[in-house]
Amino acid sequence: MEPVLQLKNLKKTIGRKEIIKGLSFDVYPGEVFGFLGPNGAGKTTTIRMLVGLISITEGEVVIKGTSITKNFEKAVQHIGGIVENPEMYKFLTGHQNLVHYARMVNGVTKERIKEVSELVGLEKRIHDKVKTYSLGMRQRLGIAQALLHRPSILILDEPTNGLDPSGIREVRDYVRKLARKEGLAVIVSSHLLSEMEMMCDRIGIIQNGSLVGVQKVTEFMNEERFIRVQFQLNDSTKAKTVLSQQFPELVIEQNDKGLELSLENEMIPKINASLVKNEINVYGIVQLTKTLEDRFLEVTGGNQIG
Numbered sequence: 001m002e003p004v005l006q007l008k009n010l011k012k013t014i015g016r017k018e019i020i021k022g023l024s025f026d027v028y029p030g031e032v033f034g035f036l037g038p039n040g041a042g043k044t045t046t047i048r049m050l051v052g053l054i055s056i057t058e059g060e061v062v063i064k065g066t067s068i069t070k071n072f073e074k075a076v077q078h079i080g081g082i083v084e085n086p087e088m089y090k091f092l093t094g095h096q097n098l099v100h101y102a103r104m105v106n107g108v109t110k111e112r113i114k115e116v117s118e119l120v121g122l123e124k125r126i127h128d129k130v131k132t133y134s135l136g137m138r139q140r141l142g143i144a145q146a147l148l149h150r151p152s153i154l155i156l157d158e159p160t161n162g163l164d165p166s167g168i169r170e171v172r173d174y175v176r177k178l179a180r181k182e183g184l185a186v187i188v189s190s191h192l193l194s195e196m197e198m199m200c201d202r203i204g205i206i207q208n209g210s211l212v213g214v215q216k217v218t219e220f221m222n223e224e225r226f227i228r229v230q231f232q233l234n235d236s237t238k239a240k241t242v243l244s245q246q247f248p249e250l251v252i253e254q255n256d257k258g259l260e261l262s263l264e265n266e267m268i269p270k271i272n273a274s275l276v277k278n279e280i281n282v283y284g285i286v287q288l289t290k291t292l293e294d295r296f297l298e299v300t301g302g303n304q305i306g
């Protein structure tokens with residue numbers, strides 16, 4: 001499948017400060033991609049470049065095969081985006097707001113306005129004034145507005161900010177539905193891992209303008225059965241002999257620091273006990289791989305170790 005959106009080594013420098021330091025990732029049709037990072041990580045800056053609100057310092061953004069720097073008009077037709085809170089006229093109805101925005105876009109029909117209202121589940125309230133809407137409904141009206149011109153990718157910067165749990169759920173459900181039913185590619189940013197897990201197919205973590213990791217949510221939930229661990233020992237050769245006899249299924253790699261093993265967590269004490277019993281000195285047991293959650297906790301300061 002062809003990606004809808006490609007970021008290729010995207011960079012942004014403002015003044016002398018490099019804020020975005022070379023981001024690369026692809027987003028596919030029907031996929032919800034979560035852009036996760038703490039405050040100040042660079043989510044909004046990246047999104048502003050994607051929708052053409054600020055210039056790109058270096059690198060490229062390609063939307064359905066068209067580079068936004070080379071052919072902005074054509075590329076941007078495929079994007080529906082909400083960067084700041086959508087401005088709505090509170091004393092007009094949801095429908096009147098959509099009609100108003102439709103005037104600024106070519107070829108939006110009455111039917112399309114009805115269709116987008118239904119897509120975000122506002123059909124019953126669309127003729128009520130926006131001032132009577134909950135915050136979640138206003139967000140959904142914003143999404144409806146962004147969908148008017150039939151974009152292939154929807155870009156939402158912190159769409160659940162300020163919503164209560166039921167509002168968050170509304171937005172989440174509609175975002176998922178749009179991706180699944182309409183084949184829309186969606187990028188949503190957030191600083192909440194738990195929320196991203198429920199809404200997204202893949203999550204990319206951004207910290208200080210760099211991508212720390214990209215991972216599928218399914219892998220993310222059941223990963224870490226196997227971890228990579230280094231045993232620092234006084235006699236690796238003897239340890240290797242002992243362990244391969246006692247645990248024949250283990251894949252053991254010997255290097256100048258000791259032994260490296262891929263194993264389940266529960267194996268660590270068993271191996272340690274076996275080494276000690278065989279009078280091998282264990283100087284350290286170090287976990288080498290990290291889960292996306294570990295990395296996120298590290299970048300957000302949730303992990304105080306070290």
Ligand SMILES: Nc1ncnc2c1ncn2[C@@H]1O[C@H](COP(=O)(O)OP(=O)(O)OP(=O)(O)O)[C@@H](O)[C@H]1O
Nearest residue numbers: 014017019037038039040041042043044045046191
């Ligand atoms: N116009 C600007 N001039 C100077 N620095 C800027 C400018 N815009 C953003 N920054 C800096 O770039 C960094 C990234 O900001 P950005 O708003 O993209 O982060 P964010 O991930 O969206 O954060 P938040 O979760 O708070 O919305 C911050 O350190 C910010 O201070």
Ligand SMILES: [Mg+2]
Nearest residue numbers: 043044045157
């Ligand atoms: Mg932001």
